[in-house]
Amino acid sequence: MSAGILSLIVIGLGVLGYFLGRGRALSLATATGRKLHSLPGYYGQSVALFTAVPALLLMAAWLFLQPVLIDSRVNAMIPDSVIPEGGARSLVMADVRRIADGLDAMMADGGISENELDQMRADITNIRSRLANVGVALGSDVPVAVFDAAKEMRQSSKTGALAMTIAVLVLTLGAGGWTLMRINTDLRARNISENFVKALLIGASLVAILTTVGIVSSLLFETINFFKIYPAKDFFFSTVWNPQFRGGSDLGILPLLWGTFYVSLVALLVAVPVGLMIAIYLAEYASKHVRSVAKPAIEVLAGIPTIVYGLFALITVGPFLRDYIAEPLGLGSSSSSVLTAGLVMGIMLIPFVSSLSDDIINAVPQSMRDGSYGLGATQSETIKQVVLPAALPGVVGAVLLAASRAIGETMIVVMGAGAAAKLGLNPFEAMTTVTVKIVSQLTGDTEFASPETLVAFALGLTLFVFTLGLNILALYIVRKYREQYE
Amino acid sequence: MTDFTSSPTGANGRRRGGSLLELDARTKRRNASEARFRLMGVIAVSIGVIALIGLLSSILMNGASSFRQTYITLNVFLDPAKLDKAGDGDLEKIAKVTTFGYAPLIQKAMEAAIKENGAAVDGLNAKKAAELISKEAPADLRRFVLANPDKIGETVEFSLLAAGRIDGYFKGRVTMESAQLDRNISPEQLMLADKLKQAGVLQIKFNWAFFTAPDASDTRPEAAGLGVAILGSIYMMLIVLCLSLPLGVAASIYLEEFAPQNRWTDLIEVNISNLAAVPSIVFGILGLAIFINIAGLPQSAPVVGGLVLTLMTLPTIIIATRAALKAVPPSIRDAALGIGASKMQSVFHHVLPLAMPGILTGTIIGLAQALGETAPLLLIGMVAFVREYPASPPEGFFDPASALPVQVYNWTTRGDPAFVERASGAIIVLLVFLVIMNIAAIMLRRRFERRW
Numbered sequence A: 001m002s003a004g005i006l007s008l009i010v011i012g013l014g015v016l017g018y019f020l021g022r023g024r025a026l027s028l029a030t031a032t033g034r035k036l037h038s039l040p041g042y043y044g045q046s047v048a049l050f051t052a053v054p055a056l057l058l059m060a061a062w063l064f065l066q067p068v069l070i071d072s073r074v075n076a077m078i079p080d081s082v083i084p085e086g087g088a089r090s091l092v093m094a095d096v097r098r099i100a101d102g103l104d105a106m107m108a109d110g111g112i113s114e115n116e117l118d119q120m121r122a123d124i125t126n127i128r129s130r131l132a133n134v135g136v137a138l139g140s141d142v143p144v145a146v147f148d149a150a151k152e153m154r155q156s157s158k159t160g161a162l163a164m165t166i167a168v169l170v171l172t173l174g175a176g177g178w179t180l181m182r183i184n185t186d187l188r189a190r191n192i193s194e195n196f197v198k199a200l201l202i203g204a205s206l207v208a209i210l211t212t213v214g215i216v217s218s219l220l221f222e223t224i225n226f227f228k229i230y231p232a233k234d235f236f237f238s239t240v241w242n243p244q245f246r247g248g249s250d251l252g253i254l255p256l257l258w259g260t261f262y263v264s265l266v267a268l269l270v271a272v273p274v275g276l277m278i279a280i281y282l283a284e285y286a287s288k289h290v291r292s293v294a295k296p297a298i299e300v301l302a303g304i305p306t307i308v309y310g311l312f313a314l315i316t317v318g319p320f321l322r323d324y325i326a327e328p329l330g331l332g333s334s335s336s337s338v339l340t341a342g343l344v345m346g347i348m349l350i351p352f353v354s355s356l357s358d359d360i361i362n363a364v365p366q367s368m369r370d371g372s373y374g375l376g377a378t379q380s381e382t383i384k385q386v387v388l389p390a391a392l393p394g395v396v397g398a399v400l401l402a403a404s405r406a407i408g409e410t411m412i413v414v415m416g417a418g419a420a421a422k423l424g425l426n427p428f429e430a431m432t433t434v435t436v437k438i439v440s441q442l443t444g445d446t447e448f449a450s451p452e453t454l455v456a457f458a459l460g461l462t463l464f465v466f467t468l469g470l471n472i473l474a475l476y477i478v479r480k481y482r483e484q485y486e
Numbered sequence B: 001m002t003d004f005t006s007s008p009t010g011a012n013g014r015r016r017g018g019s020l021l022e023l024d025a026r027t028k029r030r031n032a033s034e035a036r037f038r039l040m041g042v043i044a045v046s047i048g049v050i051a052l053i054g055l056l057s058s059i060l061m062n063g064a065s066s067f068r069q070t071y072i073t074l075n076v077f078l079d080p081a082k083l084d085k086a087g088d089g090d091l092e093k094i095a096k097v098t099t100f101g102y103a104p105l106i107q108k109a110m111e112a113a114i115k116e117n118g119a120a121v122d123g124l125n126a127k128k129a130a131e132l133i134s135k136e137a138p139a140d141l142r143r144f145v146l147a148n149p150d151k152i153g154e155t156v157e158f159s160l161l162a163a164g165r166i167d168g169y170f171k172g173r174v175t176m177e178s179a180q181l182d183r184n185i186s187p188e189q190l191m192l193a194d195k196l197k198q199a200g201v202l203q204i205k206f207n208w209a210f211f212t213a214p215d216a217s218d219t220r221p222e223a224a225g226l227g228v229a230i231l232g233s234i235y236m237m238l239i240v241l242c243l244s245l246p247l248g249v250a251a252s253i254y255l256e257e258f259a260p261q262n263r264w265t266d267l268i269e270v271n272i273s274n275l276a277a278v279p280s281i282v283f284g285i286l287g288l289a290i291f292i293n294i295a296g297l298p299q300s301a302p303v304v305g306g307l308v309l310t311l312m313t314l315p316t317i318i319i320a321t322r323a324a325l326k327a328v329p330p331s332i333r334d335a336a337l338g339i340g341a342s343k344m345q346s347v348f349h350h351v352l353p354l355a356m357p358g359i360l361t362g363t364i365i366g367l368a369q370a371l372g373e374t375a376p377l378l379l380i381g382m383v384a385f386v387r388e389y390p391a392s393p394p395e396g397f398f399d400p401a402s403a404l405p406v407q408v409y410n411w412t413t414r415g416d417p418a419f420v421e422r423a424s425g426a427i428i429v430l431l432v433f434l435v436i437m438n439i440a441a442i443m444l445r446r447r448f449e450r451r452w
Helices: A003-032 A040-077 A088-107 A116-117 A127-133 A145-182 A191-230 A232-237 A252-285 A289-302 A304-329 A338-362 A366-374 A379-408 A413-414 A434-443 A451-485 B002-006 B025-065 B091-095 B101-119 B126-130 B136-145 B162-170 B174-180 B189-200 B227-258 B264-275 B280-294 B302-327 B330-338 B341-370 B375-379 B406-412 B418-448
Strands: B068-077 B155-161 B200-206
Touching: A003 A413, A040 A088, A040 A145, A040 A191, A088 A127, A088 A145, A088 B155, A127 A366, A145 B280, A191 A232, A191 A304, A191 A451, A191 B227, A191 B264, A191 B280, A191 B302, A191 B341, A252 A289, A252 A338, A252 A434, A252 B025, A252 B280, A289 A338, A289 B025, A304 A338, A304 A413, A304 B025, A304 B341, A304 B406, A304 B418, A338 A413, A338 B025, A338 B126, A338 B200, A366 A379, A379 A451, A379 B025, A413 A434, A413 B101, A413 B227, A413 B406, A413 B418, A434 A451, A434 B280, A451 B280, B068 B162, B091 B136, B101 B126, B101 B136, B101 B155, B101 B189, B126 B189, B136 B155, B136 B264, B136 B341, B155 B227, B162 B189, B174 B189, B174 B375, B189 B200, B227 B264, B227 B302, B227 B406, B264 B302, B280 B375, B302 B330, B330 B341, B341 B418, B406 B418
Parallel strands: none
Antiparallel strands: B068 B155, B068 B200
16 A cells, blocks of 8 residues: 555544544533533544544654665675675665566566565576566676565565554554543543644754754764765865766865855955945935835845856856956956856845845934934944944844855856866956865766765865854854844 | 134134135035945945846846747658558557658658748758758657557648757857858758748747757757746645645744743754755755655655755745744734633634734745755756656656756756757746746735734
8 A cells, every 4th residue: 555545544534533533522422411621623633633643653754764774674685795896785775676676567567476476586587688578677687695685675665565554554543543432521622632733833843953953964974984985184184176986086175165265255245345335325325215116126136046146157247257358358268267156146145235234224223323413424424433333243244144155155156166176366267166066076977985975975064064153153243233222 | 712713713724714605625525425425325226236137137138039939830741651561550560660760751841841932942952951850850740640640641730840050040049150160050051941931831939848848858959848847846846835834834833832931942943043044055965865865765856856945945934934923913812812712722713814924925935935946956866857747746746857947057057059048048937937926925915914
């Protein structure tokens, strides 16, 4: 029975439970002539919740854990001898999975029965060609151990699915029946179902923590694997980034960090002055009319997906900079460059800086401005000497948040900055960043357990730590500043 | 003090005998600085607005032409001698004829059309003339024949895709000069195309196939469409909506209405605000490591993309929902509690319905963000070349699919400049979706916004 049908059955039983519970409560009330503690609907609700929710949770957990357990069991069945020279265990496991699927397809075609399958032996039956008939093409003949592993995998996932169906149905009927039996006129059904709902609410709010745990653990786990096969010293201090397909790669993070910081610096040099001046103008000078037009227009920039900025960099800004500035000046001939990515990223960050600074400038008390005007200062003097110093911590926070966005930005640099890892100063040259390399290392064809792929996790962890640090610092500064005027 | 009366300017020497209305040098300087500062503000705002206009117009100018496509209308004789040699209409035998078997039919039809319209160009043989038609056309023809085997032996009018270079010629991307250097097209072929256009054989029509067709290979940009990508994006948005709305609302209700003020709650809140700032690509790594490698979900599947985007959208929805819940005045809760409702009843029967418009607005904005997100989807394999439409849900959630923004990225990595046009066109489609969603959010807010 597939998981979809099973969950439909469970939900159906839950609905049935609602009506049974409600009906039972009502009939008890009329039979005994006593008032119910709660509204009849609550009796139904508690039965429905106990029927459906635990069973669905069990099913979700089972579906998640079963493949993991079966994989590890089947993995243990494969001896090292069948793993081809220079090949990897994961490839053999992939074969096992495909053979298992192929056997299922053969069964579905009606080609063989369960009994025949039991007797099928890899060394006797021509399994490769029979599998090819159902659309599973294998590179080489199947070793006995692999075929046995595939049979075992198929068998245990079938047993697992059956066990899951039984367990889920037993839990549904058991928990539902138990709550149904418990119903009497004194049962505090409202409290029970409300506590149940509250537990669900708490569970939902834990998803945020689980996500963070998931991110940190997946990054840490694979990073540790990476440092087992690649020395940490070379990763952090080598100035050469040169991944090779056949091993012996140089995976130094320094050129990538340099590229990241260079692009972010250009972006901030664009975004901070422009964004800040926009915020000042809109907060202090602009008439209501101008503000009502300009502010949403600037904020539209924030709602545009980064892929659009990436395309803009690729087809407009990059060629423009190359043809009109870099080539005439003899500075470079590449349309993807630090300046391209930086400029476009700067545009992306303008609304970010301006709306944050706008809030902060508006939070500076009017009395401070009035005091300054009273002393005879002009408006710009007031802004430069009173408002901005008062808003400075908040503005710094906004800039740090923008910097963290710039470091983590991916699509603009993938499409605008280039792929060459270089330590250079010329902004018209193509350089690359941490995020670009995460994408290229994880979308390539290299094997997963190789340092060339795992390095992406170490890069991801570095990125995570940097952005998290900047965010915490920025939030700390902003929060501290807010307290000053509240 | 005598000095003071004799020279009214005072010790600093200002306004020596001048009028009060006449500005001195220092005031002028200060006023000029004021004007300069103001000008800088105007310039900054203009830079922002110009950047927006430049961005949008660059995409529009590059992409608008992708909504029109050049077609060549031909009367193709579906020759039974070629397609159904046995003549018994057996579909299996007809299916054995590959697209190579259909190409000569098109070539013949092209020859006939040229002859009929007197459009022949010197130095252009029949094979070269047939190259005006996309390599995708035989496949289209074959699909038609397999769907209507009874048409074999008849002459059927087909609107066939013109080759990418021909399409580019009518859109200004290819010129006579560039054709001279191009191996894929010759000036003679362009001249033929011009003549055919005058004869009305070649038309430029609205490109419906752009919205429905699947992706095509590197050499056939004219056939590439967004069908699979739009379907994949819709599937993902469905998953994101079904998961993130209940989860987000439940989490916000707990945090806003029930959570005690303690460290545990603080931890959850710090977590949520940090998740909102984690770079999107890190969520992609999470999806790859947890959903694909550990949970064993298939690569490139909308379900994985949907889960990853759900986790990314949750903070947005939670923040919006909490703001909406906070905006409901406490008097509503007090009144409900006062007439005997439980805390849970007051929240679900009174507070939540009142906060719903705000929650939905936040959800739509969160979905719009998720729709444009690219980087995490690259890591979970959605960048793969997918030509098959995913099945209908729920099985379709596990089939490989593409997504709109990923399709854009995918097209920009290809060599043919025609794909840049397609990518810009896809961006326009994406932006139209986003504009619709945002307008819906704004209308929802206007319609139901309530001031207490």
